[in-house]
Amino acid sequence: MPGFEFFGEEERKEVNDVLQTGILMRYGFDGPRKGIWKSKELEEMICKTFDCKYAQLVSSGTAALTTALAALGVGAGDEVIMPAFTFVASFEAVLSVGAIPVLVDIDETLTLSPDAVIKAITSKTKCIMPVHMCGSMADLDALIKICKEYKLLLLEDACQSIGASYKGKHLGTIGNAGTFSFDFVKTVTCAEGGAVITNDESIYIKSDGYSDHGHDHKGVDRGADLHPFIGYNFRISELHAAVGLAQFRKLEKFLQIQKKNHQQLKDILSQIPEVSFRSIPDPAGDSCTFLSWFLPTEELMRGVVAELKDKNILAGNFYWFDNNWHYIRKWDHLKNAGSLNNLNDEQKIALEKIKHASFAASDNIMNKCISTSITLLLTEEQIKDKGDKMVAAIKKVLAKQNIIA
Numbered sequence: 001m002p003g004f005e006f007f008g009e010e011e012r013k014e015v016n017d018v019l020q021t022g023i024l025m026r027y028g029f030d031g032p033r034k035g036i037w038k039s040k041e042l043e044e045m046i047c048k049t050f051d052c053k054y055a056q057l058v059s060s061g062t063a064a065l066t067t068a069l070a071a072l073g074v075g076a077g078d079e080v081i082m083p084a085f086t087f088v089a090s091f092e093a094v095l096s097v098g099a100i101p102v103l104v105d106i107d108e109t110l111t112l113s114p115d116a117v118i119k120a121i122t123s124k125t126k127c128i129m130p131v132h133m134c135g136s137m138a139d140l141d142a143l144i145k146i147c148k149e150y151k152l153l154l155l156e157d158a159c160q161s162i163g164a165s166y167k168g169k170h171l172g173t174i175g176n177a178g179t180f181s182f183d184f185v186k187t188v189t190c191a192e193g194g195a196v197i198t199n200d201e202s203i204y205i206k207s208d209g210y211s212d213h214g215h216d217h218k219g220v221d222r223g224a225d226l227h228p229f230i231g232y233n234f235r236i237s238e239l240h241a242a243v244g245l246a247q248f249r250k251l252e253k254f255l256q257i258q259k260k261n262h263q264q265l266k267d268i269l270s271q272i273p274e275v276s277f278r279s280i281p282d283p284a285g286d287s288c289t290f291l292s293w294f295l296p297t298e299e300l301m302r303g304v305v306a307e308l309k310d311k312n313i314l315a316g317n318f319y320w321f322d323n324n325w326h327y328i329r330k331w332d333h334l335k336n337a338g339s340l341n342n343l344n345d346e347q348k349i350a351l352e353k354i355k356h357a358s359f360a361a362s363d364n365i366m367n368k369c370i371s372t373s374i375t376l377l378l379t380e381e382q383i384k385d386k387g388d389k390m391v392a393a394i395k396k397v398l399a400k401q402n403i404i405a
């Protein structure tokens with residue numbers, strides 16, 4: 001899954017280009033930078049790779065979500081519907097623009113349940129934010145239909161699914177805007193970085209300004225820029241963009257390896273009739289960063305987690321149900337409105353509601369689910385060995401359960 005497995009000469013060369021001029025900033029210094037514009041080059045490459053009109057690089061995936069929300073005009077009083085299974089960045093970004101996170105259930109796609117979305121719509125709903133978790137996609141046809149019917153914006157969090165697609169279109173380019181993260185464990189990394197992508201010129205112009213103190217970037221120098229609106233500093237540096245550029249050139253290779261390794265592991269686990277797999281709206285578009293699989297009951301899955309741990313092979317197998325970062329069950333800081341600064345009253349009410357809400361439908365999926373991360377550097381033999389050990393652990397737990405039953 002992570003690009004950091006392939007860090008090498010290519011990345012060093014790009015970074016050295018920047019170090020040679022010493023111009024580490026992405027804007028200005030036109031003369032001294034001697035034609036080196038790594039951020040611009042990477043933005044062009046992202047547009048070309050994903051067939052979209054505009055890309056704005058920023059300092060992280062969280063910054064990309066925050067910027068995209070602001071550019072979409074989402075703010076105080078607006079509700080954003082998002083899934084209960086996601087990374088904490090999703091609600092952080094929503095809260096940071098003053099808006100209200102509305103968390104709803106997922107389904108077997110491990111992404112937003114369209115039925116749960118419909119039930120959560122109110123007169124305050126402004127945006128639906130599907131999160132394409134673990135390399136694969138939400139049911140976008142259903143969500144687009146809802147957005148059209150209720151006149152809502154669609155913001156795709158594609159941070160974990162770079163290179164995945166849905167019916168021939170790249171994830172992130174289908175909604176009004178999309179976001180990527182290039183943090184250290186993502187499909188391509190530049191240490192820290194992210195991007196807002198869109199086909200809408202006005203969202204792009206707003207993202208461009210918002211991520212750089214509201215600069216309109218029309219002046220001959222930064223001092224001459226106007227500020228049509230208030231912005232913040234979410235800029236990426238040229239050093240980060242340089243690493244990203246080298247990584248992006250390898251994206252196709254990463255995806256090919258991921259798909260091959262994913263298929264091999266899936267074939268091995270498929271031997272066990274009790275194992276089922278995540279439902280994927282467009283299987284051909286899966287970027288295959290993870291293989292997500294289920295057992296029939298929580299008890300069985302907990303048994304397997306314990307067995308994998310016992311055999312020292314739990315690493316890379318994520319039982320999200322017990323995880324502090326990715327699933328609502330353990331987000332006590334959110335439920336208790338543990339904010340350093342004062343949240344607005346509507347946000348406080350919304351968080352109190354989340355604290356008492358039931359996510360039984362999601363619990364019922366997540367408590368039986370493991371996502372196994374697909375590493376790039378494993379050989380065919382190593383994957384076979386890993387898969388065989390997982391199969392042995394699962395069979396052992398199944399056998400025990402049958403004896404008890």
Ligand SMILES: *Cc1c(COP(=O)(O)O)cnc(C)c1O
Nearest residue numbers: 060061062087089159160181183
């Ligand atoms: C990684 C991630 C983010 C945030 O990215 P950072 O670059 O780490 O800020 C947002 N959403 C999801 C689903 C992620 O996995």
